[in-house]
């Protein structure tokens with residue numbers, strides 16, 4: 001396969017993929033505007049924060065997979081990809097420790113005003129009194145919004161500082177996250193108002209999507225305690241930035257920010273941001289995931305996704321239907337002979353049933369096989385008998401599932 005890397009990944013990763021017979025081209029200076037003109041001829045596109053707009057999918061001739069070498073896929077038009085049948089995968093969890101480390105770093109930097117004290121010393125100014133007013137973190141309460149890989153990694157580290165942890169009760173939380181939250185002693189609040197009004201620190205770890213964009217608005221900020229600290233290492237647009245600026249100007253809050261709504265990409269740029277310059281803010285250059293450890297782990301994840309794709313698996317794909325694909329699963333046991341599946345598909349097509357997912361596994365010995373076919377709709381009795389009557393079909397059964405149960 002031909003792979004285009006539009007951001008920098010370790011050379012060893014490319015070398016490993018070339019050893020597997022793939023052709024890899026790395027052009028880390030490519031921008032979202034360049035990509036449509038460069039994508040022709042590539043099967044796989046690998047990006048970090050470089051944006052992948054719909055124009056890329058319109059211009060692509062053989063693109064089958066986009067890999068986000070990181071967690072957040074908000075920079076990729078995943079709907080446009082889905083319309084063109086292009087898989088989009090991310091590499092979840094592998095950079096969580098790095099982001100959690102930076103989050104705690106921002107918190108310590110704010111509490112002790114480390115950037116200001118360092119800057120003064122670099123200028124030759126000694127002022128012990130000025131920098132002797134930190135409050136300390138022991139016994140403080142932290143609200144964690146988004147209890148996924150990063151939220152939990154932050155919780156583990158904050159717990160070690162003696163910080164009390166709380167989050168929002170969420171019935172749909174995964175069993176793993178719910179169990180881990182309990183182990184870490186994270187208290188659950190029933191409402192956002194309760195969570196915010198009882199926390200000294202609020203840290204954001206949700207992805208950017210329709211429900212979370214500008215989640216932190218004037219009302220949210222107003223509900224935070226006076227003197228509280230807001231940490232954002234998720235995405236800039238989760239925060240209403242003018243509203244945050246107003247709260248900072250009023251001296252009500254302090255903030256640690258790694259991400260900004262209009263941040264420049266991975267290169268260098270002249271960039272004036274009133275938030276990043278604000279004296280109540282400690283800001284960094286969206287470097288949460290940028291440790292060697294995290295990038296090695298992410299690169300290994302990219303290789304695993306390519307290997308899985310070659311083997312026919314859409315690993316960590318974010319734009320396939322997450323619920324059950326077809327409403328009915330047909331299980332067809334048959335002799336492993338050429339043409340049996342073609343006859344099965346012919347019958348489905350005559351019945352007007354669209355196949356949404358299909359897998360065929362051969363039994364040990366190679367004499368028989370079992371096909372599992374998800375179809376959109378309910379097969380009629382006539383169709384079931386027609387399938388059962390196909391020569392070499394050993395048996396047919398069906399399970400009808402509620403789409404939401406997947």
Ligand SMILES: NC(=O)C1=CN([C@@H]2O[C@H](COP(=O)(O)OP(=O)(O)OC[C@H]3O[C@@H](n4cnc5c(N)ncnc54)[C@H](O)[C@@H]3O)[C@@H](O)[C@H]2O)C=CC1
Pocket residue numbers: 070071072073092093095096099145146147148149150151177205206207208211212233234235258259286287288289290
């Ligand atoms: N600063 C940086 O360099 C990095 C930033 N990120 C950002 O952090 C985000 C989170 O990353 P992970 O923890 O790895 O993802 P994750 O998918 O493991 O966790 C996200 C969590 O947020 C929860 N969530 C989603 N919508 C919510 C809502 N409306 N209210 C409450 N919870 C909600 C999900 O249920 C999930 O538990 C990424 O989507 C990305 O935007 C990720 C990696 C690096």
Ligand SMILES: O=C(O)C(=O)COP(=O)(O)O
Pocket residue numbers: 048049050069070071072073095286287288289290
């Ligand atoms: O993994 C993520 O979601 C990140 O935000 C990291 O972005 P980056 O790979 O540093 O451009």
